[in-house]
Amino acid sequence: MPGCLRLVQLLFMASLLVAFISSAVIFGFDVDFFRNGPSHLHSIIVSAGVEYKDVDSAKLLQAIHEASSNVWIHMPLYVIGCICVVIMIMCFIGGFGSILLCYTLLAGYVIIKFVALVGLAFAVLWIFGNNLKESKAEKFLMEKMSEYGDNTFSYIIDFVQSDLHCCGLRSASDWDEITSPLYPLSCCPVPPSEKDVNCSEEVCLPCFGDRTFEKPCLTAFRQEMFDSSSWIGFVGSGLLAIIIIVVFNFFLALYLCLVARKKREKEQRSHGEKSCPWATRNDLELL
DSSP: OHHHHHHHHHHHHHHHHHHHHHHHHHHHHHHHHHHHHHHHHHHHHHHTTOOOTTOOHHHHHHHHHHHHTSHHHHHHHHHHHHHHHHHHHHHHHHHHHHHHTOHHHHHHHHHHHHHHHHHHHHHHHHHHHOOOTTSHHHHHHHHHHHTTTTSTHHHHHHHHHHHHTOOSSSSGGGGHHHHTTSBOGGGSOOOGGGTTSOOOTTTSOOBOGGGSOSSOHHHHHHHTTTOTTSHHHHHHHHHHHHHHHHHHHHHHHHHHHHHHHHHHHHHHHHHHHHHOTTOOHHHHHHO
8 A cells, every 4th residue: 555655646746747847838938028029029939940832931920910910819828827837836735745645735636636637628618619609709710811911810810721731720611701802822732833932922823712721710629629739739749648647636636635644544543542541432423
């Protein structure tokens, strides 16, 4: 039993260490964005050698500036920052509870972890089950699509559609009242002869309805969630790894919590026997 307990403690501490380091890194990027601004993020992207088709460095910087001033970008960053702080605090609580085998700390950790698991389950169900119909997210996306070509958010639309081989949010018809009869070039596959060309409406073949991708982007996003060859798959794999670590950590914490409870009850009985040697067996059972 002591050997098994020690192994569980080591595994639990290792999972806490992974969670703490991951949260600290994400929180650092979050703070860095708010402190140094979009220009610093732009310099990191450029220095990393990431190539952005059809977009030069100046347009990329303008796109980042526009995105950073949007409330839909700021709110998730604030939420992510707060979540990272909570996770780091919980790591300390869980760590001390594991080392001391303190039932109070571990019980609190398990309760909060259970709430987090329920929230994570709802988030996963929302990602795969919600069709965004008549939601604020849909209104925001449709508004940006209606402004296609007039703002730098158009690049994000082109990047998603060309990378996921999709067109429109729910179907290509989402573009009918915006760019009809033509569709954005990113809605159509690029012929081999044009793959090395910096496409524009004057250079590449125009994108008509008979050439558009059949798959809507909402469906493509969900289908590519665990495809390692796409950036969406990278995000999905990261989400899956987080879920596995959280579940694994929860059961380790639950085991340690039960051990700590048994230890506390044993100490209470021992304390009662020492302080009341004349107590009857029934009295001791009530303690």
